[in-house]
Amino acid sequence: MPPTPLLGVELSDAGAHPAAWRLPAADPGHLHDPARWVSLVRAAQRGGLDLVLLPGGLGPADVDGGVRGRLDPLLTASFVAPLTTGVGLVPTVTTTHTEPFHVGKAVQTLDWVSRGRAGWEVAVSRSPEEAALVGRKDVAGGALEEEELWAEADDVAEVVARMEDSWEDDAEVRDVATGRFVDRDRIHAVAFEGDPFSVAGASITPRSPQGRPPVVVRADSAAALRFAARRADVVRVPAHDLATAVAHRRALHRLVAEAGRDPEEVALLVEVVAWLGPDAAERRDALDRWTPTNTNPGTVEHVGDAAGLADLVGAWTGGRDGGAGVDGVVVRPAVLPLDLDALVDDVVPLLRRRGLRPTGPPARTLRGTLGLDRPASRYARVPATAGGAR
Amino acid sequence: MSRRQVHLGAHFPGVNSTTVWTDPRSRSQVDLSSFEHLARTAEEARLDFFFLAEGLRLREHKGELFDLDVVGRPDTLPVLAALAAVTERLGLVGTITTTFNEPYELARQWATLDLLSRGRAGWNVVTSSDAFHGANFRRGGFLPHAERYTRAAELLDVARQLWDAWDDDAVAAAGAGETFLRPGAVRPVDHRGRQFTVRGEPGTPRGPQGHPVLFQAGDSAEGRDLAAREADVVFTAHSTVEAGQAFYADVKGRLAAHGRTEDDLKVLPAVTVVLGDTEAEARDRARHVREQQVTGPAAIAFLEQLWGRDLTAYDPDGPLPAEDPEPEHVSVTRGRVRHHRDPAALARQWREQAAANRWSIRELVIAVGDRGGLVGTPSSVARQVDEAVQCRACDGYILVPHLTPTGLDDVAARVVPLLQERGVFRADYAGPTLRDHLGLGPARRPTTAPADDRRLVAR
Numbered sequence: 084m085p086p087t088p089l090l091g092v093e094l095s096d097a098g099a100h101p102a103a104w105r106l107p108a109a110d111p112g113h114l115h116d117p118a119r120w121v122s123l124v125r126a127a128q129r130g131g132l133d134l135v136l137l138p139g140g141l142g143p144a145d146v147d148g149g150v151r152g153r154l155d156p157l158l159t160a161s162f163v164a165p166l167t168t169g170v171g172l173v174p175t176v177t178t179t180h181t182e183p184f185h186v187g188k189a190v191q192t193l194d195w196v197s198r199g200r201a202g203w204e205v206a207v208s209r210s211p212e213e214a215a216l217v218g219r220k221d222v223a224g225g226a227l228e229e230e231e232l233w234a235e236a237d238d239v240a241e242v243v244a245r246m247e248d249s250w251e252d253d254a255e256v257r258d259v260a261t262g263r264f265v266d267r268d269r270i271h272a273v274a275f276e277g278d279p280f281s282v283a284g285a286s287i288t289p290r291s292p293q294g295r296p297p298v299v300v301r302a303d304s305a306a307a308l309r310f311a312a313r314r315a316d317v318v319r320v321p322a323h324d325l326a327t328a329v330a331h332r333r334a335l336h337r338l339v340a341e342a343g344r345d346p347e348e349v350a351l352l353v354e355v356v357a358w359l360g361p362d363a364a365e366r367r368d369a370l371d372r373w374t375p376t377n378t379n380p381g382t383v384e385h386v387g388d389a390a391g392l393a394d395l396v397g398a399w400t401g402g403r404d405g406g407a408g409v410d411g412v413v414v415r416p417a418v419l420p421l422d423l424d425a426l427v428d429d430v431v432p433l434l435r436r437r438g439l440r441p442t443g444p445p446a447r448t449l450r451g452t453l454g455l456d457r458p459a460s461r462y463a464r465v466p467a468t469a470g471g472a473r
Numbered sequence: 474m475s476r477r478q479v480h481l482g483a484h485f486p487g488v489n490s491t492t493v494w495t496d497p498r499s500r501s502q503v504d505l506s507s508f509e510h511l512a513r514t515a516e517e518a519r520l521d522f523f524f525l526a527e528g529l530r531l532r533e534h535k536g537e538l539f540d541l542d543v544v545g546r547p548d549t550l551p552v553l554a555a556l557a558a559v560t561e562r563l564g565l566v567g568t569i570t571t572t573f574n575e576p577y578e579l580a581r582q583w584a585t586l587d588l589l590s591r592g593r594a595g596w597n598v599v600t601s602s603d604a605f606h607g608a609n610f611r612r613g614g615f616l617p618h619a620e621r622y623t624r625a626a627e628l629l630d631v632a633r634q635l636w637d638a639w640d641d642d643a644v645a646a647a648g649a650g651e652t653f654l655r656p657g658a659v660r661p662v663d664h665r666g667r668q669f670t671v672r673g674e675p676g677t678p679r680g681p682q683g684h685p686v687l688f689q690a691g692d693s694a695e696g697r698d699l700a701a702r703e704a705d706v707v708f709t710a711h712s713t714v715e716a717g718q719a720f721y722a723d724v725k726g727r728l729a730a731h732g733r734t735e736d737d738l739k740v741l742p743a744v745t746v747v748l749g750d751t752e753a754e755a756r757d758r759a760r761h762v763r764e765q766q767v768t769g770p771a772a773i774a775f776l777e778q779l780w781g782r783d784l785t786a787y788d789p790d791g792p793l794p795a796e797d798p799e800p801e802h803v804s805v806t807r808g809r810v811r812h813h814r815d816p817a818a819l820a821r822q823w824r825e826q827a828a829a830n831r832w833s834i835r836e837l838v839i840a841v842g843d844r845g846g847l848v849g850t851p852s853s854v855a856r857q858v859d860e861a862v863q864c865r866a867c868d869g870y871i872l873v874p875h876l877t878p879t880g881l882d883d884v885a886a887r888v889v890p891l892l893q894e895r896g897v898f899r900a901d902y903a904g905p906t907l908r909d910h911l912g913l914g915p916a917r918r919p920t921t922a923p924a925d926d927r928r929l930v931a932r
Contacts, residue, residue, distance in 0.1 A: 117588065151653050151659070152676060158550060163558070164558070165509070184529075185573075188548040189550070195547050196554075196555035217577045217578065218669050257495075262495075262541050262769070264542060284609055287531060288547050
């Protein structure tokens with residue numbers, strides 16, 4: 084785990100509040116404009132944030148009264164990648180309908196085009212509307228079963244992990260003397276057989292800069308939390324107070340240990356919806372009159388000045404003195420770009436002053452930012468230097 | 474009457490025996506910098522588009538991964554999305570199969586790429602049917618060969634309905650309205666067909682081109698019909714003028730039946746290019762490229778595909794096997810298209826050729842695998858390209874380099890200016906979209922018809 088708390092930001096639609104698009108400052112006519120996404124991620128980069136989360140399901144919207152229409156998050160992250168540095172790029176990838184093989188090579192490719200800054204937030208699609216759009220799953224029975232969805236996501240995560248390891252790092256030998264481009268003994272079949280899918284061969288994509296791009300999970304159900312304990316490098320949870328956050332941390336650490344993993348290697352981030360600046364409360368009231376948000380009481384909101392949010396980050400991430408001991412915070416700016424800019428320009432400098440942000444340059448990869456080593460391929464049987472001739 | 478204009482695409486060197494990796498100048502086929510180099514070269518030369526193929530499974534030979542050619546590549550769409558960020562005008566075309574994808578997901582991804590690139594997306598629509606590739610997917614290899622095109626046509630039909638479900642200006646101005654979208658600006662799709670049932674309001678806005686430019690590559694009668702009905706560009710392998718003219722006349726002749734005209738479909742063969750300062754130097758270089766492509770082990774592997782058995786005991790610099798190929802057609806190579814209808818007859822023919830010319834195995838493979846391509850000085854290559862377009866052998870070419878990623882540097886620097894001097898290639902882009910570059914009209918969008926009729930019109 085890194086020495087200072089992690090700080091991520093979620094960039095969704097016009098902001099976390101469903102009515103954010105009603106403010107002229109949100110520039111609602113350009114929400115699907117590629118330049119807007121570059122500008123938002125560059126703002127996060129300017130603030131030295133650790134990661135940006137780019138959420139989004141397959142359908143037109145998550146919330147009534149909100150923005151409709153979205154770009155594919157993984158392609159948006161791929162687009163932003165060459166124009167940014169330092170900040171981790173974590174699109175949501177829905178595992179319920181998409182072929183696991185396509186998921187695997189897309190995540191690996193995001194890692195290639197971002198030069199090691201990719202992560203992916205594994206999500207399931209509970210929505211009958213999305214199932215009807217894709218059309219492969221029978222939705223006559225209404226909503227899809229949460230347990231089954233995460234069991235399937237677990238199979239997808241296993242396939243993706245095997246694909247990421249299927250090429251050992253030195254599989255490409257380019258041996259002119261023998262005419263061999265690759266050492267086929269260092270490329271391994273995924274050979275996953277499950278229900279409802281099987282994947283036979285190796286990935287088409289060689290091992291990416293991070294090897295295994297980090298897995299992020301939003302643990303908003305018991306099944307999601309169990310999945311996270313087995314698979315996640317980063318878990319983000321909604322929590323409305325310190326006590327809930329502490330309970331989440333304890334539950335996660337117990338489940339991670341039960342899954343045979345080291346709790347120290349799984350970062351727990353708590354979500355905060357942030358309204359910043361002198362007009363924060365006024366904006367919140369105005370937008371809540373359009374679309375009331377008290378239907379979602381699970382998430383803590385900060386409405387007010389930068390120092391207050393910095394205090395909150397300190398309290399949640401502090402291990403002693405009654406702190407919640409979580410590993411970091413995901414800020415969900417209520418209105419973009421206003422609350423993102425205030426986070427970057429007003430809150431981050433305060434956090435730095437308090438020793439809650441790193442002072443050096445960002446790590447080169449997202450794994451590096453998270454304090455995770457680059458893992459060896461599970462299939463590597465001999466040290467890379469000992470090989471050579473077959 | 475002005476001269477017919479040439480259209481040119483840049484093919485990223487692929488996972489195949491065309492790409493020479495033993496050359497010391499050969500660089501990564503995976504790193505973004507390589508894709509960026511070719512894309513920037515193509516854009517500076519004002520080419521119509523960059524072209525990227527798709528991988529679904531690593532090729533196998535005799536039950537093992539084939540290790541003699543370039544292998545390993547990234548996923549098509551994320552690479553094109555990254556290139557959209559580092560180019561401004563170049564069309565971005567990629568191959569995606571219709572067999573192992575659902576229409577909703579593809580429509581959403583292509584609309585996203587069209588939005589991210591501001592109207593530069595092109596989709597090379599292909600089909601796959603074999604169980605070898607299918608083993609990596611839920612659907613497996615379930616589709617009989619003939620149904621590939623049925624599925625592809627219905628998938629395109631559904632994709633068009635999804636793209637057309639959003640109006641261009643669907644977002645209400647300034648967010649002041651009661652709803653984010655202008656009422657009626659997005660209409661649900663309700664498709665119930667033999668292959669797909671897709672219902673609901675699609676989640677991605679319409680791209681600037683409406684529909685991405687559609688490429689198609691099938692050469693069978695069904696493939697040609699699909700192209701004439703559905704495609705904007707047909708990608709062929711007919712590189713001689715005579716074969717090209719026959720194909721051009723055939724496929725363009727099929728357009729009228731679908732209410733389309735000659736300009737609505739561009740015929741672009743894929744072709745390799747080798748330049749020299751003299752014709753002799755160009756021929757020597759082309760010969761050298763062939764020798765690099767066909768190493769001794771590669772020559773043996775090529776013969777094994779026909780013979781259907783292990784031939785590693787043979788010397789690539791010695792004579793051809795005297796024995797005949799396996800009488801049963803045995804495919805030892807998987808993941809690559811080869812159709813040998815009568816292996817014994819072809820083997821006899823090759824043996825006779827080799828004997829008459831005193832060729833070794835390797836020399837024979839170099840000769841029979843040579844697809845020609847454009848070879849010559851910059852001015853002779855420019856003339857060949859211009860003449861082929863003027864005599865309706867094609868509308869231009871997809872240029873296939875031998876080298877990653879610098880293989881088209883010399884074509885861009887030395888051939889393109891000559892085409893511009895001839896007045897057959899643009900000095901600058903006329904518009905922002907790939908559709909503009911290719912001189913195609915707006916996407917066909919029969920939205921005024923009711924839903925049922927809409928499907929009939931789209932076919």
